[in-house]
Amino acid sequence: MPSSAIISVKNISKIYRVTDVETLALKNVSFQVNRGEFIAIMGPSGSGKSTLMHILGALDIPSSGQYLLDGMDVSKLSDDQLADIRNQKIGFIFQAFNLLPRTSALKNVCLPMAYAGISKAQRLSSAIELLTRVGLSDRMYHTSNQLSGGQQQRVAIARSLSLNPTIILADEPTGNIATAQAEEIMAIFQKLNSEGHTVIMITHEQDIADHARRILFIRDGKLESDHPVSKRRFSKLKV
Numbered sequence: 602m603p604s605s606a607i608i609s610v611k612n613i614s615k616i617y618r619v620t621d622v623e624t625l626a627l628k629n630v631s632f633q634v635n636r637g638e639f640i641a642i643m644g645p646s647g648s649g650k651s652t653l654m655h656i657l658g659a660l661d662i663p664s665s666g667q668y669l670l671d672g673m674d675v676s677k678l679s680d681d682q683l684a685d686i687r688n689q690k691i692g693f694i695f696q697a698f699n700l701l702p703r704t705s706a707l708k709n710v711c712l713p714m715a716y717a718g719i720s721k722a723q724r725l726s727s728a729i730e731l732l733t734r735v736g737l738s739d740r741m742y743h744t745s746n747q748l749s750g751g752q753q754q755r756v757a758i759a760r761s762l763s764l765n766p767t768i769i770l771a772d773e774p775t776g777n778i779a780t781a782q783a784e785e786i787m788a789i790f791q792k793l794n795s796e797g798h799t800v801i802m803i804t805h806e807q808d809i810a811d812h813a814r815r816i817l818f819i820r821d822g823k824l825e826s827d828h829p830v831s832k833r834r835f836s837k838l839k840v
């Protein structure tokens with residue numbers, strides 16, 4: 602029977618070398634993620650969370666071990682194939698939003714679709730729909746620097762969805778925004794997850810992690826624990 606794992610990480614390690622300094626950022630990490638899961642990755646600063654997310658997102662490759670993304674061995678793909686996989690399967694969301702500052706929300710969301718060769722009419726209608734989904738129908742023509750942190754992150758979420766990715770990877774998506782707005786971002790993630798997207802997010806905050814259904818805890822490059830979010834906690838949430 603085919604496995605339903607969309608992500609399968611087996612014994613991956615990552616070594617960074619900068620001049621004569623060597624950092625073993627990940628040490629023999631193994632886990633699987635099934636389609637439709639909602640996972641939080643936690644751990645101290647410098648423990649290897651972003652390194653792991655870069656590998657999961659095919660932005661980087663492990664130094665050793667195997668990473669199967671939807672059954673494909675990522676280390677065997679060419680740079681072009683990696684770029685295609687990223688575009689087709691993965692939506693990225695970052696702590697610093699990474700939007701173009703003096704550019705409208707609408708244009709920010711349209712950009713990945715323009716690079717993907719989608720027609721102008723189609724990308725405009727998709728961008729309007731996506732911005733409406735994240736509650737920004739009245740902010741389409743605001744530029745990023747005219748939006749609050751939470752609103753900017755919602756634009757970034759809409760942008761990450763523009764090519765309809767299976768997997769959403771978010772590196773501290775609420776790290777730069779206030780608590781009330783962070784709750785709104787989590788409500789959006791839960792909705793996207795209930796619609797079938799696999800969501801993996803890094804967070805330092807337990808309250809944020811508790812919105813997921815499973816928590817991976819990384820310490821010193823190792824996967825220290827992997828457990829479900831307790832039902833008591835999950836049942837308190839508005840889904």
Ligand SMILES: Nc1ncnc2c1ncn2[C@@H]1O[C@H](COP(=O)(O)OP(=O)(O)OP(=O)(O)O)[C@@H](O)[C@H]1O
Pocket residue numbers: 617618619624626644645646647648649650651652653
């Ligand atoms: N591109 C790089 N080159 C060299 N070393 C790196 C690189 N990226 C990360 N590191 C090192 O690898 C280790 C893990 O870094 P990583 O960014 O994955 O941590 P993190 O868990 O995301 O931390 P934080 O919570 O502070 O974001 C750190 O010691 C860091 O200095």
Ligand SMILES: [Mg+2]
Pocket residue numbers: 650651652772
């Ligand atoms: Mg990090």
